[in-house]
Amino acid sequence: MERPPLSMEELVDHWTMLSGEAELVNAKQESMRLAFAPLLKYCTQHGRFPRSRDGGRRPQAAGARRAPA
Template sequence: MIVARTPLDLDELVEHWTLLKDEQGLVSGKHGATRLGFAVLLKFYTQYGRFPRGRFELPGEAVEFVAGQVPTRARTPRTPPSVRSAPSSAPSSCSATSPTPRGADG
């Protein structure tokens, strides 16, 4: 049976989902997306004494509220090593055309 829940109001968000000073210190030790996930799990655990069984137990408005408190920065995707430009051993005058077969006179 699925039970509909009422949306959280601002008072509930502030009371249960605000990161306290010591919690901010714990969260600051994480990086990237791990930071937000850790913060949400931490607040859920402090409220319910357990971890959520799945994403369905995390109120969307609570996740957004916590995300507003967690500093994140956009990361530029890394370029795979095979695509990175590497110094070429070919002479700079090398052209992209096929090499001339041996013994062929122009």
């Protein structure tokens, strides 16, 4: 069953880095930070890491708003 797209408010609530999360991301090697940040947020929401490299069932809107590499 597909979930409806997230609203902008839901995206901000679910995907904004908190200070403790930002510390974890900043502790990573600079080249790995952009990849690690969405994985960390996914894990905090779902209690596990995604099954596939592209996040499996992640909301399309979450990937569309990610900063370009």
